[in-house]
Amino acid sequence: MHRSDVHADTAAAVRVRRADGVLEMQRLARRGGIPLLLRRLGARTGADVLLMDSAGGMASPLRTPLGDAQGDIALRAVRELTVRGLKSVTIDHDGLTCIALPLDGPRGVGMPVLAAVFSEPTAPEVPLLLADATSALSLSWMTEHTRQQQRRLQLADARIREAVVHLLMNGQVTVARQIAGTLRPTLPATIRVYVIEAPPGVRSQVADELSEAAERAWVVPCPVYANHMFVLAPAGSEAHPGHAAKWTRSASLTADCCIGVSDVVPLRDTATGYAQAFHALAAARHRTERQSSFTSNPDLALTIGPEVVTWARGFLAPIHSHRARRPQDPGGAELLATLASWLSFSSRATAHLKIHRNTLSARLASIQELLDLDLGGLADQAALALALRAIAAEGSAPPQRSAGQVPSLDELLQLPHVTAWAEHQFRPLRAAGIPMCIPDTLATWLRLDARIVPTAAALSLSTSAVRKRLTRSESLLQRSLLRPPSAVHDLWLAQRSLDLTARKPAPA
Structure with missing residues (x-):
């Protein structure tokens, strides 16, 4: 065979092996990504192969850390390549050789550099092998970079939506609308709140499905309960008034999730809508269809009337007039927001407010001192919950002095229409066929500050x-009792009203 023919056959074989090598690296990149590809390159070349950013930092972890000498020569090569804008750099120093090649990427993206450090002489085909590997590495790195950017955008979107809901829960509608203006859809004037309880581990999948199905709604992961989601839907999104939206009856939701639905509420009453939906969720857990709408129940603050606002202003006056001694200390408004969150979520208020548990404890201690109350007792908790609702319904006006005598809470609870409200609260427990042990257990539990262990001891259970x-x-009342937000404060006030009425002497 002629020498030229032999040379042509050899060149063709080299091209075939090179093409096979490129295909193998593409397969490795798809199967194991950058780590697997770097390990295979290291095995084939006998070098320490890594990716470094332009500042000399590690862009990919190594199984075995580089020695000082290897790290120094790799850093020199990367800096030389970056500063001079070269396509490749080879540096020899003290028996070590480093080959550095930049990865290809779009303009404006800081692509890393492929660096291979050899302690022995390199084979002639090694530089070509490393150059071929840059294409697969570039594709893998850009894929991972894009995924990271998408995850960051999704996280930022979720955090912004969570912040908007947090502001709405605190009644700061104007600020919430300003922040929500950067996202879609816009916040409606009236809403229906949904609380959806998903099985463990599938909340993200359900949230994605909801975002597609409920196009005009806000879907927000709950910051307090890991398996809950908020959905703020426009009040007109349902087909028939008083019924849940059509998307709540999809197969993926009805099969695995429980759904609680609130009444139609103004946007400023998002906190009320959430409490209603949470109570409806407690009822939905005991239903075959796994959905429940809130059963309307008169609010105690509205039932009492204007007198409750006068009482609430005097009751909370020490907090309204409180001024922080130091810049880092909470003021009166922040203490009230902390108190409202704690009454709604108990110890989970740390997740709701994004504060440390020690910070929560310190704020609660300040509230106890200012109001001279015992926050561990259900009586003071119920009084505070009623006062906050009364002030929220009236607006955030500063406390005013009343011209007449300010009524006490017990006096308000003895009003005839309040007693009728209290009897209405326990009516489902007094229906025919309900064992007396059910209302008796609830009454004992309320009397013992809603604590399970003392209640069990008192009833020998x-x-x-x-x-x-x-x-x-819970199932009979269609209210949440064991998980906050709970109806325990309203029930305690209802029980107190009935007790005071029973003790009141009949008129002569």
Whole structure:
């Protein structure tokens, strides 16, 4: 065979092997990404192969850390390549050789540099092998970079939506609208709040499905409960007034999730809508269709009337007039927001407010001192919850002095229409066929500050038996009792109203 023919056959074989090598690297990149590809390059070349950014930092982790000498020569090569804008750099120093090649990427993206450090002489085909590997590495790095950017955008979007809902829950509608203006859809004037409870581990998938199905709604992961989601939907999105929206009846939701639906509320009453939906969720857990709408119940603050606002202003006056001593200390408005969150979510208020548990404890201690109350007792908790609702319904006006005598809470609870409201609260427990042990257990639990263990001891029951009876009460009352936000404060006030009325002497 002629020498030229042999040379042509050899060149063709080299091209075939090179093409096979490129295809193999593409397969490795798809199967294991950058780490697997770098390990294979290291095995084939006998070098320490890594990716470095333009500042000399590691862009890919190594199984075995580089030695000082290897790290120094790799850093020199990367800096030389970056400063001079070269396509490749080879540096020899103290028996070490480093080959550096930049990865290809779009303009404006800081692509890393492929660096290979050899402690022995390199084979002639190694530089070509490294150059061929840059295409697969570039594709893998850009894919991972794009995914990271998408995750950051999704996280930022979720954080902004969570912040908007947090502002709405605190009644700061104007600021919430300003922030929400950067996202879509716009916040409606009236809403219906949905609380959706998903099975563990699938909340993200359900949230994605909801975002597609409920196009005009806000879907926000709950910052307090890991398996809950808020949905703020326009009040007119349902086909028939008083019914949940059509998207709540999709197969993916009805099969795996529980859904609680609020009444139609103004946007400024998002906190009220959330509490309603949460109570409806407690009822939905016991239903075959796994959905429930809130059953309207007169609000106690509205039932009492204007007198409750006068009482609430005097009750909360020490906090309204409180001024922080130091710049880092909370003022009166922040203490009230903390108190409202704690009454709604108990210890989970740390997740709602994004504060440390020590910060929460310190703020609650300040509130106790200012108001001279015992926040561990259900009586003071119920009074504070009623006062906050009364002030929220009236608006955030500063406290004013009343011209007449300010009524006490007990006096308000003894009003005839309030007593009628209290009887209405317990009516589902007094229906025919309901064992007396159910209302008796609830009454004992309320009397003992809603604590399970003392209630079990007082009734000579196990804690699981007490929980089962309270769960039955939840189903009958269609209100949440064991998980905050809870109806326990309203029920305690209702029980107090009935007790005071029973003690009141009949008129002569």
